[in-house]
Amino acid sequence: MTPVVEVRRAQRGASKPARDEILGRVRSALAGVEPDREPVAAPPGVRAADLVARFAERVADYRATVVHRAPGDVAVSVAAALPSGARVVVPPGLPDDLRAAVAGAVVDDGLSAAELDEIDAVVTCCRVAIAETGTIVLDHAPDQGRRAVTLVPDRHVCVVRAHQVVADVPDAVAVLDPERPLTWISGPSATSDIELDRVEGVHGPRVLHVIVVEETG
Amino acid sequence: MTHTFVGMPPFPTAAREALADTQLRHNLVHATATIRGKRAGVVAEVENWEELRLAGAAVKDRALRGLDERLVQLEESLTARGAVVHWARDAAEANRVVVDVARRHGVDEVVKVKSMVTQEIGLNEALQAAGIAAWETDLAELIVQLGGDLPSHILVPAIHRNRAEIRDIFRRRMAEAGRPAPADLSDDPAALAAAARAHLREKFLRARMAVSGANFAVADTGTLVVVESEGNGRMCLTLPDVLVSVVGIEKVVPTWAELDPLLRLLPRSSTGERMNPYTSTWSGVTPGDGPQEVHVVLLDNGRTRALADDVGRQALRCIRCSACLNVCPVYERVGGHAYGSVYPGPIGAILNPLLKGTGDPQTDSLPYASSLCGACFEACPVRIDIPEVLVHLRSKVVDGHREDRVPKPEAIAMRSAAWTLSRGPRLGFAERLTGTGLGVARRFGAARWTSARDLPAAPRESFRAWWRRTDGRLDDSGG
Numbered sequence: 064m065t066p067v068v069e070v071r072r073a074q075r076g077a078s079k080p081a082r083d084e085i086l087g088r089v090r091s092a093l094a095g096v097e098p099d100r101e102p103v104a105a106p107p108g109v110r111a112a113d114l115v116a117r118f119a120e121r122v123a124d125y126r127a128t129v130v131h132r133a134p135g136d137v138a139v140s141v142a143a144a145l146p147s148g149a150r151v152v153v154p155p156g157l158p159d160d161l162r163a164a165v166a167g168a169v170v171d172d173g174l175s176a177a178e179l180d181e182i183d184a185v186v187t188c189c190r191v192a193i194a195e196t197g198t199i200v201l202d203h204a205p206d207q208g209r210r211a212v213t214l215v216p217d218r219h220v221c222v223v224r225a226h227q228v229v230a231d232v233p234d235a236v237a238v239l240d241p242e243r244p245l246t247w248i249s250g251p252s253a254t255s256d257i258e259l260d261r262v263e264g265v266h267g268p269r270v271l272h273v274i275v276v277e278e279t280g
Numbered sequence: 281m282t283h284t285f286v287g288m289p290p291f292p293t294a295a296r297e298a299l300a301d302t303q304l305r306h307n308l309v310h311a312t313a314t315i316r317g318k319r320a321g322v323v324a325e326v327e328n329w330e331e332l333r334l335a336g337a338a339v340k341d342r343a344l345r346g347l348d349e350r351l352v353q354l355e356e357s358l359t360a361r362g363a364v365v366h367w368a369r370d371a372a373e374a375n376r377v378v379v380d381v382a383r384r385h386g387v388d389e390v391v392k393v394k395s396m397v398t399q400e401i402g403l404n405e406a407l408q409a410a411g412i413a414a415w416e417t418d419l420a421e422l423i424v425q426l427g428g429d430l431p432s433h434i435l436v437p438a439i440h441r442n443r444a445e446i447r448d449i450f451r452r453r454m455a456e457a458g459r460p461a462p463a464d465l466s467d468d469p470a471a472l473a474a475a476a477r478a479h480l481r482e483k484f485l486r487a488r489m490a491v492s493g494a495n496f497a498v499a500d501t502g503t504l505v506v507v508e509s510e511g512n513g514r515m516c517l518t519l520p521d522v523l524v525s526v527v528g529i530e531k532v533v534p535t536w537a538e539l540d541p542l543l544r545l546l547p548r549s550s551t552g553e554r555m556n557p558y559t560s561t562w563s564g565v566t567p568g569d570g571p572q573e574v575h576v577v578l579l580d581n582g583r584t585r586a587l588a589d590d591v592g593r594q595a596l597r598c599i600r601c602s603a604c605l606n607v608c609p610v611y612e613r614v615g616g617h618a619y620g621s622v623y624p625g626p627i628g629a630i631l632n633p634l635l636k637g638t639g640d641p642q643t644d645s646l647p648y649a650s651s652l653c654g655a656c657f658e659a660c661p662v663r664i665d666i667p668e669v670l671v672h673l674r675s676k677v678v679d680g681h682r683e684d685r686v687p688k689p690e691a692i693a694m695r696s697a698a699w700t701l702s703r704g705p706r707l708g709f710a711e712r713l714t715g716t717g718l719g720v721a722r723r724f725g726a727a728r729w730t731s732a733r734d735l736p737a738a739p740r741e742s743f744r745a746w747w748r749r750t751d752g753r754l755d756d757s758g759g
Contacts, residue, residue, distance in 0.1 A: 078377075082355075082367040085529065085580045089348045092588035098346030102534065105335040105541035106328040121554065173568070176485045176519045196555035209569040210518040210560075214511065232555075233540040241501040241536045242361070244566050247559035252511035255551065256420035256436055257443055257469040258307070259314040265419060265473050266480065267511025267558060 108231025114194040118228045119275060121197025125250025126263050127271040137222060137276050138164035141186055144220045144272040149183040152212055156205020161186060161222060171212050179215035185268075186220045187213055190245075191238055195231040197250070199223060199273065202243045210244055219248075219268040225278045285430060288620030290645035298614040304440050308615050311439045312606045318552025319603060319659075326548070335541040337663040340597035343499070343532045344587065350499040350532045351578065357502030361564025363574040368526075371401035374579050378403060378491060378524050379410045381575055385522055387412065387489045393506060393513045394418035395493025396434060396600055397526050399622040401581060403491065414491070415457070415483050417512035419476050426453040432616030432624065434602035435550055440615055443467040454479050480512065490516035490571070494527045495599065496542060497576075500535045503563045504576070507546060507556050517560050523571035530583050530596035542599060545661035550601035582635030591672040592634040597662040598627055604656035604666060610649055619646060626656035630669040638676050647673035711742035 111117035115131070122129040132140045141164035145151055151168040153161075162168075165186055174182075190202040199221055201207045213219055229235050239245055252267030263269065288294060298304060323329055343350055355365045368374035382390060390407065392398065392414055404414040404425075416425040423438040424431050427449040431437030438446070450461040450472065459479045465471060492513070496505040504525055506513045517523060533539050547556040565574050586592050605611045605625030616624035620642050623631045629646040636643050647670045656666040681688060687695075700710045710717075715738035722735060741749075 078367045078373075081369045081373060084369055085367055085578070085584065086348050086351065088580065088584035089351065089529070089587065092584050093345065093347065096345050098349065099338075099342040103335055103338040103342055103538055103541070105339075105538075105544075106331040108544070109326070124554075125557070180481070180485060193555070198555045203566075203569060210514070211570075214514050214518055232544050233537075236537060236540045236543070241498065241503045241561065242563050244563075244569060245559075245561040246514065247555070247561075249553070249555040249557050251557070252509065253557050254419045254473055254510045256418070256423070256438060257446055257472055259311050259436070260469040262470045262473045264470075265477055265510035265512070266417075266484070266515050 105233060108233045109195045110230040111194055114228045114230060115225050115275060115277070118192055118194040118197060118223075119273075121194065122199075122250070122271075122273050123197075125197055125253075125271075127197075127250045127273055129273040129275065131275050131277055134276055134278070137161065137274065140274045141165065141220060141222065144274065145184050145186075145218075149218070150181065151184045151186060152179065152182045152208075152216060153186050154205060154208025154212060156208075157186065158188070158206060161188070171208050173209075174212075176211060176215060179211055182216045184218035184220060185213055185216045186222070188222050188224075189227065191235050192223045192228045193230075193232060193235050194228050198235070199248050200235055200239060201246045201248065202239060203246070204243070210246060213246065213248075214267060217268055218270040218272065220272045220274065221248075222274045222276060224276050228275075285620050285622065288642055290642050291618055291620070291649045292645060294618035294620060295614040295649070298618045303442070304615050305613060307440055307442055308612055311433075311436060312612045315436075315552055315606045319549060319606070320552075322548045322552055322554055325554075326544070332541055332544055333661055333663050336545045336599075336661055337594075337597055339533060339538045339541060340599075340662055341594075342538075343534050344530065344593060344596055346534070347529065347532065347587065350534060351529060354497055354499040354502060354532060355578070357500060358564055358576055359502075361502050363502065363564040363576050366575060366577045368577050368579045368581070370581050374401050374526055374577050374581070375403055375406035377575070377577050378526070379406060379412065381522065381524050382407065382412050382489055383410070385489055387522075389413040389415060389483070389487065390489045390491050391415050391417050391483055391487040391516045391520065392421075393490065393492035393508070393516045394421050394437075395491075395526065396622055397493045397528050397579060398491060399431065401526070401579070403526070415480070415487075417480050417483070417516060418508075419473060419510060419512075422476055422480070423449060426450065426457060430617055431622060433605060434600055434623070434625070434627075435605075436602075440617070443469060443472065446472055450475055450479075458483060480515075484512075484515040484519055487516075487520045489522040489524070490520040492516060492523065492525045494525050494531055495546070496533045496539060497527050497531045498533050498536050498539060501563055503536065503539075503561050505539065506560045507543075508559075509551065509557045511558055514558055514560055517562065518570050520571055522573045522575075524575040524577065526577045526579055528579050528581070528583055530587075530598075546599055546601055549599075549603040549659070549661040582637075585637060586631075586634035589634060589672075592630065592669050594664050595627070595630050595634050595666075595669060597664055598631065599662060601661055602627075603659040603661065604664075607655040607659045609651060609653060609655070614649075619649065621646075626650060626666045626670075627664070630664075630666055630673060633673050633676070634669075638673065638680050644677045644680070647671075647677060708742075708744055711744060714738045714742065 188206040251271045420438040433439040447467040454461040494504040611625040
């Protein structure tokens with residue numbers, strides 16, 4: 064770590080006059096302005112009666128595929144979401160019931176970007192899902208893998224457990240840990256840069272397949 | 281291949297040229313109407329939208345009103361999580377930091393996430409001058425870069441280009457920048473997007489360094505946030521070894537929880553979606569995942585000047601959603617280039633003078649590029665009262681000319697009016713000359729005024745003359 068520490072020391076030294084001057088300018092710009100101490104309390108989010116149904120409806124709006132399954136059928140659904148012969152990568156912490164569905168999959172152990180580019184699909188879990196916006200959030204824990212794993216392959220199969228679905232954005236922000244890298248995904252990658260015509264599939268996975276697992280009992 | 285806004289003419293001149301471009305006007309009307317419709321639909325879904333706007337404005341105000349403490353806190357939390365924090369007073373300092381990092385790693389190219397701030401500081405040109413290629417990876421930015429063009433909208437920088445023009449740009453220019461476009465490329469948006477995917481993928485896979493901006497920087501956790509659609513942002517933020525993020529000091533959000541209203545407001549206001557396809561957040565370096573060397577450049581470049589303006593300070597709440605552009609009757613007709621800045625539209629008309637200061641003819645023309653209709657204020661998710669700031673800046677522009685040796689015609693007219701109106705007899709005398717005066721004005725010299733306005737017809741009789749004649753009795757109105 065020495066080089067980074069040296070770099071840091073050198074550069075902080077170099078930009079110290081800039082730092083002091085900017086902070087000085089800020090202080091004189093704010094002379095006589097009282098800071099607000101209390102965090103802002105935002106209004107509550109929307110809370111649908113049936114969170115899982117709302118989540119599925121909103122995911123489908125983004126032209127992602129979404130299916131509901133009972134716990135016993137998850138493995139079958141995962142296998143069905145993968146085209147035959149697809150090369151699949153999975154994160155090292157994928158639960159056993161899902162791992163069984165992708166027996167031939169490569170387990171990510173730090174694959175290079177070029178190696179990931181040769182792979183067709185990835186199967187992961189998620190940290191939380193947001194009903195109102197149809198969003199899945201990854202915090203890149205071992206059952207979801209590094210960020211690159213869910214980015215480079217063209218098809219992302221994501222398993223969402225019904226208890227992971229929260230109502231709206233504030234509920235998700237409350238449970239997420241900002242110290243972890245987070246990826247919020249709302250449908251497949253898309254662009255509207257050409258005449259505002261929406262096109263699904265640019266650089267991120269062009270296919271997003273969400274499997275919602277209903278809990279029993 | 282790269283162009284800048286330097287040397288742009290004042291708004292009225294640039295606007296006249298833009299208005300003559302019928303293709304541009306057609307593209308703009310279509311694009312702005314489409315986004316307006318989408319935005320209206322998803323905003324209507326949120327019952328407490330007005331409360332949410334108040335909360336968004338309050339969060340940004342809280343960040344700005346304690347900005348010195350927030351910035352120190354942000355620096356501490358970033359440093360604690362392994363990021364290297366730099367401070368830059370102006371564009372040149374920020375560019376130097378990025379170029380130095382690139383040189384230290386010996387890279388001759390960087391991939392870039394779409395970012396307003398790096399356009400503001402002219403980073404691509406600075407990198408180019410240092411022999412380092414900067415590849416824009418957002419589809420619209422790629423279109424602008426390959427076309428040797430300038431962005432014309434905050435969210436959709438190539439809003440002025442239609443599909444046929446984009447196909448031509450790709451076919452002519454992709455080959456010199458890397459992987460060529462397919463020879464049989466059609467003008468179908470899906471085919472054009474696929475060509476961009478193939479062209480940029482080789483760059484993502486080999487890039488060792490990326491440059492980004494940030495939509496938000498959370499002070500208490502040291503978290504940067506990038507909101508995007510295409511996945512090019514994720515590619516840049518994830519695959520290279522080195523990441524440099526240039527962040528304006530006004531991007532600070534005090535706490536992680538206060539990010540919530542902003543994440544609810546931005547996508548609905550910006551692209552008219554409930555949520556944008558991808559939002560990435562990161563706090564410094566994550567061992568084994570993503571870039572292992574992370575730099576953050578905190579940039580002033582005029583923001584403290586805006587902060588010092590009691591009325592204008594609110595413009596720093598801006599979250600760059602571009603809703604104000606899409607509802608503006610002026611923007612819809614002239615497009616973004618006429619504003620001569622990376623920040624066009626109503627927000628650009630206030631942000632440019634606030635950041636740069638008034639005094640330059642191009643900048644001074646911007647606060648007048650508005651009819652003060654107020655649509656921008658209604659659309660703004662963080663409630664920036666743009667008309668209020670426009671009027672305030674107009675007064676600053678006028679104040680800047682009070683000491684001119686040769687006063688402007690408007691100033692002479694106002695001074696004469698003040699002299700005339702301040703004494704009854706003077707006004708009475710002037711009234712008798714109204715008809716003659718208007719006739720003279722119509723003949724000589726008022727052409728610049730009457731090109732866009734009507735001169736009123738003079739009444740046959742002044743009020744005083746009528747009163748003297750009738751003693752105020754309406755039945756004797758004479759008429």
